[in-house]
Amino acid sequence: MEDRTKKGGPGGFRHQKVSGPPALNVKKAAYCVGRAEKGDSIDGKTGRKKKGRGKYRKLLQHEDVRRWYDNLCRGSKVTADVYLRRLGLISETTGITLQEIVKKAAQDERWAYNFLLDFVTRMEGQNHAGSYIASGVKAVKSWLSHNGIELKRKIKIRGVGDAPTLKDKGTLAQDRLRTLFLNSPPEARCVESLIAQSGLRPEVIGNYDGSDGLRVGDILEIKVRNGDGNGNSNTIAFDRIPCMLVVRKELSKAGHQYFTFMTSETCEYLREYLYRRIKSGEVLVPDSPLIVPEKSRRPFLTAASVGKIARTYMRKVGINLRPYDLRHTFATQLMLAESRGMILRDYRTFFMGHKGDIENRYTTNKHSLPETVIDDMRKAFARSASFLQSNSSLNSDGVLNLRDESYKRMLLLAGYTEEEIDKENILRLSDEEIAKRAREKLLQSVSNAAAVQNNEQKVIPLDELPDYLSKGWKCDHIIESRQQVIVSCAGHTQTDHQLTISG
Secondary structure, eight states: OEEEEEEOSSSOEEEEEEOOOHHHHHHHHHHHHHHHHTTOOBOTTTOOBOOSTTTTGGGGGSHHHHHHHHHHHTTOHHHHHHHHHHHHHHHHHHTOOHHHHHHHHHHOHHHHHHHHHHHHHHHHHTTOOHHHHHHHHHHHHHHHHHTTOOOOSOOOOTTTTOOGGGTTOOOOOHHHHHHHHHTSOHHHHHHHHHHHHHOOOHHHHBOTTSSOBOBGGGBTTEEEEOOOSSSOOOEEEESSSSEEEEEOTTTOTTSSOEEEEEOHHHHHHHHHHHHHHHHTTOOOOTTSBSSOOSSOSSSSOOHHHHHHHHHHHHHHTTOOSOTTHHHHHHHHHHHHHHHTTSSOHHHHHHHTTOOOHHHIIIIITTOOOOHHHHHHHHHHHHHHHHHHOTTSOBOTTSOBOHHHHHHHHHHHHHTOOHHHHHHTTGGGSOHHHHHHHHHHHHHHHHHHHHHHHOOEEEEEEGGGHHHHHHTTOEEEEEEGGGTEEEEEETTOOTTTSOOOOOO
16 A cells, blocks of 8 residues: 545545555656656656757756756746757757757857848748747847857847737626626635725735645735634634735735735735635635635646636636736726726726836835825825726726716715725615615714814704704705705704614
8 A cells, every 4th residue: 555645625635545556656767767868758647758948848858958947047037948949959850969059059150140041931831929939049149149159130020019809809798707706616705805895916816836826825914813712713714905915025926025915806806716715624824825726736826827816716607818808908908997087097006016116116216115105105095996897886887887986976075085985885785775885874974073162963854954954953965865964063962852763
């Protein structure tokens, strides 16, 4: 019997006994080692040669190629892998080894120039995209540069700026986003909302090789309490909404740390997902991965897995877009909010992780963002949340419908703030419940004002206003949606007039 450790849930592992002849396992292991020594990428479970990315790994057996590859990895492992595949393909199709390319280019620079020109012509003849061809040219130039050969002549590539795979792609309307969320499991909902409502790149949630990604501690205002069996229950709460989410520089494409915010909808999805993990027995700590893979020994999702999760459920509901288009949805919705004066363009650029004016001013110049600026950015994001959330009531033109606009004004008049309205999702309640909330808030506001000013106020039906005015009362506010008014009279006390509320 062979003891193997397999993953058993998001936070733990289980041991399983696997029966099988030991000799067979030893033979399989020896086979894998032999194939790996030849440079093949081997699947440890099946013992078969992996297809795709591992095809050209054997090139790394050459010491100088390994040095070149390692140097590229210090900048970007993705770029290093892409360039290695491009060089492998070029070497395979031309029958010229990488070492021979260097040797011939060193003897005659014109040969290297013609070699690349022929490569471009051949790829264009096979109808490859200009960006794909340009990637191959860059790979060859990088390899030659590593060996001290610089090609200065320009090589023109037709359609290098085109992106044919992005043709007919776009963004998601809020109703389609809502459909996607409703038809996705908790893990997928978290991934989709983090991209579409916080603007994260997939590689922020989980990097290229699954070695790093978002952690629970990157959400600054989350409170997680793991149940201990002594009366303390599992709880997950957010101190503030919108909740700040920090993207560490290790996860940032531009190489700088920045932050964005999470809407109340995203926070709710995360609360549900993390609570399930705690309930299954996982102990969450600040270093815990925010999203964990279900069928992998890696601690984090890979960027490819993040895209696959989103793509799977997008296709199930008939959305023929790329996962990255969820991020484009975030940018587009904030652009609509900007057009209505709810958010600054600098803020929108910052939340996308781009190096805009704010980042250059406060990060490049070694300054930190003042608290007043951070607070203003949070308020701007809160104002724009209705454009981002799938459960908001924007119409097709990105404008709040008449019902919600009217109720929002009434709630503001009653004493609510915009942050409270968004945080408690009051506009999603029934008409009766909204009216009840407004009356309760108004009573509280009136009582507070009376305590400070020592004068009496009443909420009365509008048709009784003439009688109160004739008795010396004055009209303070008119509540149009409820046909009521607030009246006050200095010098009267609670003993003289009883406060009444008309429903």
